[in-house]
Amino acid sequence: MDVEKTIRQYLPQVVHMSLATSDGNKPWVCEVHFAYDERLNLYFRSLTTRRHSQEIAKNPHVAGNMVTQHFLYQAVRAVYFEGNAAQVTDDNERQKAFEVMRQRLHLSDEILAEVKREDGHQFYKISVDTFYLFDSYTSQPSQKYELQWNGSNR
Numbered sequence: 520m521d522v523e524k525t526i527r528q529y530l531p532q533v534v535h536m537s538l539a540t541s542d543g544n545k546p547w548v549c550e551v552h553f554a555y556d557e558r559l560n561l562y563f564r565s566l567t568t569r570r571h572s573q574e575i576a577k578n579p580h581v582a583g584n585m586v587t588q589h590f591l592y593q594a595v596r597a598v599y600f601e602g603n604a605a606q607v608t609d610d611n612e613r614q615k616a617f618e619v620m621r622q623r624l625h626l627s628d629e630i631l632a633e634v635k636r637e638d639g640h641q642f643y644k645i646s647v648d649t650f651y652l653f654d655s656y657t658s659q660p661s662q663k664y665e666l667q668w669n670g671s672n673r
Contacts, residue, residue, distance in 0.1 A: 651663055
């Protein structure tokens with residue numbers, strides 16, 4: 520199984536990401552629309568007042584998954600990850616986040632202006648440390664594959 524290739528083929532099928540954050544011993548999970556770049560860095564937009572955004576500011580360690588809807592007894596494939604998240608504040612990084620999100624989610628140019636407002640939706644970037652691929656499409660029985668990842672080295 521070529522885990523990286525399978526992840527790259529799978530991600531275009533999914534637009535929602537479950538994102539897990541925590542503050543102390545209290546975990547939180549939310550759904551966000553996401554995009555990704557060629558190095559499989561993950562991007563999303565959120566208000567800084569949201570619980571997950573506030574928790575990321577205190578604790579950058581996050582986890583999450585991307586999975587398509589499936590039915591009982593149907594083959595399943597899902598991508599999980601662990602990594603570090605941060606609000607994108609550098610103008611060049613904001614432009615990159617904007618481009619990947621606009622291209623994938625067909626967002627308007629107005630979101631780039633909104634990110635410059637303190638009360639506007641901000642871009643966040645997740646640098647993934649480890650991907651996990653759960654697969655029952657090609658693996659019988661189902662298997663979970665691990666892929667150590669450092670997108671900046673690829």
